[in-house]
Amino acid sequence: MATTSFAINFFILSIISLISLPCLSASSHSPFLLPIKKDYSTNLFYTTLAIGTPSKSFNLAIDLAGENLWYDCDKNYNSSSYSPITCDSKSCPKDANGCVGCNGAFKPGCTNNTCGATTINQLAKFIFGGGYGEDIIVISQMKVHGLISACIEAEGFTSGSPLEGLPRNTKGILGLSRSQLALPNQLALENKVQPKFSICLPSSNKLGYTNLMVESIDGSVSKFVQTTPLIINPVSTGAVSVKGVPSKEYFIDVKSVKIDGNVLNIKPSQLSIDKKGNGGTKISTMSPFTELQSSVYKPFVRDFVKKALDIKMKRVASVAPFEACFDSRTIKKSVTGFVVPTIDLVLQGGVQWRIHGANSMVMAKENVACLAFVDGGTEPRMSFVKASIVIGGYQLVDNLLVFDLDSSKLSFSSSLLLHNASCSHL
Numbered sequence: 001m002a003t004t005s006f007a008i009n010f011f012i013l014s015i016i017s018l019i020s021l022p023c024l025s026a027s028s029h030s031p032f033l034l035p036i037k038k039d040y041s042t043n044l045f046y047t048t049l050a051i052g053t054p055s056k057s058f059n060l061a062i063d064l065a066g067e068n069l070w071y072d073c074d075k076n077y078n079s080s081s082y083s084p085i086t087c088d089s090k091s092c093p094k095d096a097n098g099c100v101g102c103n104g105a106f107k108p109g110c111t112n113n114t115c116g117a118t119t120i121n122q123l124a125k126f127i128f129g130g131g132y133g134e135d136i137i138v139i140s141q142m143k144v145h146g147l148i149s150a151c152i153e154a155e156g157f158t159s160g161s162p163l164e165g166l167p168r169n170t171k172g173i174l175g176l177s178r179s180q181l182a183l184p185n186q187l188a189l190e191n192k193v194q195p196k197f198s199i200c201l202p203s204s205n206k207l208g209y210t211n212l213m214v215e216s217i218d219g220s221v222s223k224f225v226q227t228t229p230l231i232i233n234p235v236s237t238g239a240v241s242v243k244g245v246p247s248k249e250y251f252i253d254v255k256s257v258k259i260d261g262n263v264l265n266i267k268p269s270q271l272s273i274d275k276k277g278n279g280g281t282k283i284s285t286m287s288p289f290t291e292l293q294s295s296v297y298k299p300f301v302r303d304f305v306k307k308a309l310d311i312k313m314k315r316v317a318s319v320a321p322f323e324a325c326f327d328s329r330t331i332k333k334s335v336t337g338f339v340v341p342t343i344d345l346v347l348q349g350g351v352q353w354r355i356h357g358a359n360s361m362v363m364a365k366e367n368v369a370c371l372a373f374v375d376g377g378t379e380p381r382m383s384f385v386k387a388s389i390v391i392g393g394y395q396l397v398d399n400l401l402v403f404d405l406d407s408s409k410l411s412f413s414s415s416l417l418l419h420n421a422s423c424s425h426l
């Protein structure tokens with residue numbers, strides 16, 4: 001079983017390297033390229049990499065807000081190249097989750113005097129602890145030594161599972177946040193380059209990719225990429241709030257929202273980050289659809305529907321969790337999906353992130369296309385603060401994003417479909 005999935009996954013890895021390397025030319029260093037697939041039932045995205053000796057392949061959900069790479073090292077997993085990070089090690093972060101030990105026989109996930117890791121899954125009801133360790137990780141068929149990840153025995157918990165809500169075939173999370181333990185930062189440090197990575201989420205059935213170490217954006221793509229500052233929320237937004245520690249999530253400064261060119265009538269304060277860290281716009285691959293806080297969602301839907309009716313889209317009954325749904329037979333189509341009122345996120349400096357039909361409308365059932373945004377409510381989830389806008393996975397599909405952590409900038413392409421490209425075909 002393990003051998004088969006290993007072989008299949010490597011097949012995928014080699015295909016994506018063949019297809020993508022020549023076109024991407026993203027880095028003169030060996031690019032750390034991982035394939036990304038979409039999971040149908042959760043609408044989340046995952047990648048595949050191999051860890052340990054003998055190396056075992058893991059599917060891991062992609063979490064842009066995730067602080068580390070954690071995986072389920074189940075009862076039978078015993079990698080001989082695993083070495084725990086001791087509590088007094090320099091590699092053990094200062095905000096580590098204590099020092100952990102174990103009563104069983106030594107194996108990954110059961111070691112003494114080990115630097116404690118918090119393995120967070122925003123979709124689970126609890127926060128789970130594990131230990132940090134070092135092991136060989138295979139990325140783009142290259143063995144990378146010395147990367148720190150957290151291993152956790154998922155079945156070892158009496159209440160809840162750390163895997164709750166994740167795609168069924170995944171066994172952990174690949175975190176890509178600003179955290180020092182997220183792989184882009186670890187790889188940059190090890191290779192003495194600036195931390196910079198790209199992510200391009202695929203539409204259904206296709207393969208996208210994330211390149212964990214990008215040097216520069218490929219020539220043909222760079223022509224239509226725009227740049228906006230990544231801003232830092234000074235208040236910790238994670239499940240574990242540490243006073244005085246800024247958020248490790250990615251925020252951008254959305255100043256206003258336009259629908260078909262008309263600015264949504266909301267106060268700027270409804271979009272900005274307040275003293276307590278509430279508000280702002282963050283990007284999250286763990287939210288399948290963009291969530292707007294209720295006070296933003298209501299006028300947003302109202303204005304969209306008005307514009308949609310103007311172009312003779314026929315409104316039909318809502319299909320939860322979506323509110324604004326239309327008879328898809330009354331909507332025209334183009335290369336960028338359904339022809340519907342365009343949505344623009346107006347960013348700092350007037351740069352606009354345009355959202356076309358392919359990213360704004362979802363087929364909720366036969367002949368019914370819905371505005372693919374959801375009411376994010378007013379209460380925070382798995383955190384102490386709440387963003388105004390959480391840009392979710394559906395809106396990111398076929399948009400190339402490049403996160404430059406050193407200069408704190410996000411480059412984004414908007415829909416690649418406009419340029420006869422996609423995340424599966426640049």
Ligand SMILES: *[C@@H]1O[C@H](CO)[C@@H](O)[C@H](O)[C@H]1NC(C)=O
Pocket residue numbers: 078079080105106107
């Ligand atoms: C795991 O392997 C190590 C040797 O690499 C061995 O000492 C240990 O007992 C094994 N643990 C289990 C639980 O099989």
Ligand SMILES: *[C@@H]1O[C@H](CO)[C@@H](O)[C@H](O)[C@H]1NC(C)=O
Pocket residue numbers: 101102103104105106107110111112
């Ligand atoms: C951890 O230490 C305890 C107490 O010294 C010992 O019983 C146990 O076997 C150790 N576990 C491992 C994994 O080394």
Ligand SMILES: *[C@@H]1O[C@H](CO)[C@@H](O)[C@H](O)[C@H]1NC(C)=O
Pocket residue numbers: 420425
């Ligand atoms: C789009 O790309 C495909 C191949 O990827 C090509 O066959 C087609 O001619 C291109 N269309 C345009 C309008 O450039």
